[in-house]
Amino acid sequence: MVRSAVRVVLRTRPTSKFAEDCIKMNSDNRSIVLSMPKREGLGVVNHQQESYNFKFDSVQHNVGQEKMFETCGEEMVRNVLDGYNVTLLAYGQTGAGKTYTMTGGKYTQASYSQRGLVPRTISDLFNMIKAKTNTAVTVRISYAEIYNENIYDLLDPSTQPTDLVVHEDAKGGVQVKGLCYRPVASEEDALGLLFEGESNRAIGEHQLNKASSRSHTIFSLSLESRDGVEGQERVLLSKLHLVDLAGSERLSKTKSEGSVAKEAQYINKSLSFLEQVIIALGDKSRDHIPYRSSKLTHMLKDSLGGNCKTIMIANIWGESAQLEETLSTCKFAQRMTRVANDATVNFRQDAEMLVKKYEREIRELKQELAMHDSFSSRSGVSYDKYSEGQRVELRSMVKIFLEETVGIPDSVDPLEMTSLRHMKEILFQCRHLYQERPAPIVAAGGSRVSYAEGASMLIANGEDVAEKHAVGDAEGEELSMPCAPADARPEGDMQSYTPRSDASGLPHELPELSVPKTPAAQSVPPPSKTDAYENYKVGPGAELFKALTENKSTVKERKKKSKELANKINATKHEMDELRVKVDEIREAHSPQPNSGSSPSAPGEAEVACLMRMKDLKKQYRDAYEELKMIKSEIDYTSRLVEECTMNMLSEFEKWFTEQYGVAVMMSDGPPSPADSTPRDISRMRTPMTLPGMDLDDEDQHELPGPTSDDPNEAAWMNSKRDAAKLKKPQSKQAKKPMR
Numbered sequence: 001m002v003r004s005a006v007r008v009v010l011r012t013r014p015t016s017k018f019a020e021d022c023i024k025m026n027s028d029n030r031s032i033v034l035s036m037p038k039r040e041g042l043g044v045v046n047h048q049q050e051s052y053n054f055k056f057d058s059v060q061h062n063v064g065q066e067k068m069f070e071t072c073g074e075e076m077v078r079n080v081l082d083g084y085n086v087t088l089l090a091y092g093q094t095g096a097g098k099t100y101t102m103t104g105g106k107y108t109q110a111s112y113s114q115r116g117l118v119p120r121t122i123s124d125l126f127n128m129i130k131a132k133t134n135t136a137v138t139v140r141i142s143y144a145e146i147y148n149e150n151i152y153d154l155l156d157p158s159t160q161p162t163d164l165v166v167h168e169d170a171k172g173g174v175q176v177k178g179l180c181y182r183p184v185a186s187e188e189d190a191l192g193l194l195f196e197g198e199s200n201r202a203i204g205e206h207q208l209n210k211a212s213s214r215s216h217t218i219f220s221l222s223l224e225s226r227d228g229v230e231g232q233e234r235v236l237l238s239k240l241h242l243v244d245l246a247g248s249e250r251l252s253k254t255k256s257e258g259s260v261a262k263e264a265q266y267i268n269k270s271l272s273f274l275e276q277v278i279i280a281l282g283d284k285s286r287d288h289i290p291y292r293s294s295k296l297t298h299m300l301k302d303s304l305g306g307n308c309k310t311i312m313i314a315n316i317w318g319e320s321a322q323l324e325e326t327l328s329t330c331k332f333a334q335r336m337t338r339v340a341n342d343a344t345v346n347f348r349q350d351a352e353m354l355v356k357k358y359e360r361e362i363r364e365l366k367q368e369l370a371m372h373d374s375f376s377s378r379s380g381v382s383y384d385k386y387s388e389g390q391r392v393e394l395r396s397m398v399k400i401f402l403e404e405t406v407g408i409p410d411s412v413d414p415l416e417m418t419s420l421r422h423m424k425e426i427l428f429q430c431r432h433l434y435q436e437r438p439a440p441i442v443a444a445g446g447s448r449v450s451y452a453e454g455a456s457m458l459i460a461n462g463e464d465v466a467e468k469h470a471v472g473d474a475e476g477e478e479l480s481m482p483c484a485p486a487d488a489r490p491e492g493d494m495q496s497y498t499p500r501s502d503a504s505g506l507p508h509e510l511p512e513l514s515v516p517k518t519p520a521a522q523s524v525p526p527p528s529k530t531d532a533y534e535n536y537k538v539g540p541g542a543e544l545f546k547a548l549t550e551n552k553s554t555v556k557e558r559k560k561k562s563k564e565l566a567n568k569i570n571a572t573k574h575e576m577d578e579l580r581v582k583v584d585e586i587r588e589a590h591s592p593q594p595n596s597g598s599s600p601s602a603p604g605e606a607e608v609a610c611l612m613r614m615k616d617l618k619k620q621y622r623d624a625y626e627e628l629k630m631i632k633s634e635i636d637y638t639s640r641l642v643e644e645c646t647m648n649m650l651s652e653f654e655k656w657f658t659e660q661y662g663v664a665v666m667m668s669d670g671p672p673s674p675a676d677s678t679p680r681d682i683s684r685m686r687t688p689m690t691l692p693g694m695d696l697d698d699e700d701q702h703e704l705p706g707p708t709s710d711d712p713n714e715a716a717w718m719n720s721k722r723d724a725a726k727l728k729k730p731q732s733k734q735a736k737k738p739m740r
């Protein structure tokens with residue numbers, strides 16, 4: 001068991017308006033000093049503290065995503081593969097960069113280089129699994145969202161929140177009953193589920209709540225590792241929770257009203273319960289920790305003060321307008337440093353493997369015995385189970401022995417016992433014979449104890465041994481297993497994925513978007529969708545359109561680059577082939593005639609020149625190939641972003657159009673024709689129409705040229721892209737997300 005404090009890393013969101021006067025970063029990269037300007041209106045005696053010192057495990061000021069992964073991610077992946085439960089929490093006010101840190105930001109803005117901790121962790125985890133050639137690792141993924149104190153399954157939107165309840169098992173481990181854990185075999189599968197969950201979340205977000213910051217999300221990877229070398233019966237079990245918490249700002253600041261206010265209250269409540277749990281954990285005199293006060297704290301029970309290694313990233317937005325929130329985040333983070341966890345390596349014994357192991361050991365021991373017998377000149381000793389024939393034979397020997405011995409013990413040779421099994425079988429037969437005897441051997445009242453009586457006494461004592469513990473007689477009985485220590489039991493259960501459907505078996509549809517026509521709206525005839533879209537692009541949708549165009553041009557530019565690289569690689573390869581032929585020719589021309597007796601000469605100038613050039617070419621080939629792999633990864637990632645942006649843009653345009661003109665886009669434009677559909681079915685997911693300029697270029701479809709490789713990143717991103725397209729097809733399933 002390892003007792004360790006929660007590791008707290010402070011990350012600042014880069015800003016040109018950083019409040020340098022108020023936030024001082026110390027050179028140790030671990031501490032900061034916050035100076036708060038005195039608030040006016042607090043009376044003559046103002047006790048407000050002006051300066052606060054905070055110390056964390058690390059302070060990451062204006063760093064990039066890669067550095068963040070080095071700081072938090074690498075260790076996390078190592079620990080989870082070693083069998084520890086690990087949790088990473090991103091905490092901070094809205095806009096401080098939690099989502100950016102975790103996933104790389106909203107898909108409309110993210111790029112490959114901005115990938116967050118979750119995709120990087122997935123990538124690193126699968127790379128490490130691949131490197132562990134002697135270990136078989138099974139990975140399962142779940143993705144849950146807590147919104148207004150309800151838990152939603154982002155990988156199975158048909159699940160009702162009532163189906164999902166936090167449950168504690170007898171050992172105190174926490175699981176969410178009803179949450180699906182989907183098995184994944186590769187990095188691309190895992191990324192596919194991440195994106196699927198993000199998509200499902202985005203649908204809920206657009207439909208029901210406007211900002212993702214109002215919910216907490218928990219992306220979990222559950223691992224089972226079997227070591228192929230050191231006793232396969234030991235299975236390591238571990239879990240990695242990656243938690244993106246809702247924005248922590250206070251209710252007064254959100255100025256929320258209506259349903260938004262309700263959301264804010266729920267967020268506030270769950271975060272304040274989280275704070276209470278943290279305070280209680282930091283106070284040694286407290287024996288009750290209020291984990292059950294909210295779904296969030298209940299789900300994170302193991303991660304806070306339990307069997308887990310926990311890291312918290314406290315995100316701050318260091319502008320003067322945000323100073324109060326920064327102070328509150330730092331205070332919370334400081335408290336978190338006082339929370340300690342007891343992490344244990346979790347394992348269970350695999351009964352089947354254990355039996356196999358014992359069988360192997362028994363076989364080896366029998367061989368050992370046989371060898372031992374042959375060295376001590378004892379032949380014919382059997383250690384196997386007695387057959388019925390052998391038993392009958394032994395019984396007759398025992399019978400003769402007992403009958404001949406009665407009254408004259410010294411006159412007969414004793415029965416020779418060749419093994420423990422032999423001895424037990426003899427006792428067993430003695431008991432049988434005793435039970436079958438019609439009359440007692442010794443007359444009642446006789447004072448002398450006969451040999452047979454002694455034998456029967458022995459039988460009585462040895463009965464259980466002979467019957468129940470004879471080797472091989474226990475077949476079919478339950479094998480009692482050694483148990484893992486109680487506190488080593490992993491939390492959560494390994495539920496397999498069971499898709500749900502409603503009673504009718506039909507998918508839940510999204511509710512129709514029916515907006516009543518306002519008189520004003522009715523009086524203005526709606527423009528054509530093309531005109532409306534042109535207006536939208538330069539107006540309210542400008543930002544989305546910018547993100548879409550930027551991502552598209554990145555894809556185009558990268559593809560161009562990848563083509564150039566592929567051509568370069570092919571040209572290099574061609575030149576290498578030619579050089580190889582040339583070298584062979586030179587060598588052949590200078591090789592001595594067979595049977596001439598002369599030895600091969602040293603390589604001449606021409607050959608050396610060729611070899612040097614070959615060396616250069618090989619290096620060029622390798623470098624270009626590596627670069628091509630990187631670019632291919634980037635293309636795949638960015639293409640996905642284009643798809644996501646497209647979908648988002650359509651959905652936003654549809655809403656805007658309906659709000660503007662009081663009618664849905666469909667009503668003015670008629671049903672979609674097949675020609676309207678985008679090549680990737682994206683538009684059909686949220687809306688049955690497409691817009692000019694939104695379809696993806698045909699050239700987007702081409703496969704990248706050049707050599708393929710088994711590079712995990714390359715394959716992962718490529719396949720995730722394909723999977724994303726697939727996942728968007730079953731619109732009806734996506735639409736099953738229940739109304740919040």
Ligand SMILES: Nc1ncnc2c1ncn2[C@@H]1O[C@H](COP(=O)(O)OP(=O)(O)OP(=O)(O)O)[C@@H](O)[C@H]1O
Nearest residue numbers: 013014093094095096097098099100105212213247
């Ligand atoms: N370290 C960073 N580097 C670059 N941009 C950042 C960084 N952190 C945040 N941002 C940008 O700041 C904006 C807000 O970030 P983000 O959405 O991640 O905040 P958040 O804390 O998750 O907010 P919410 O609570 O609403 O989800 C985004 O546009 C994001 O790209």
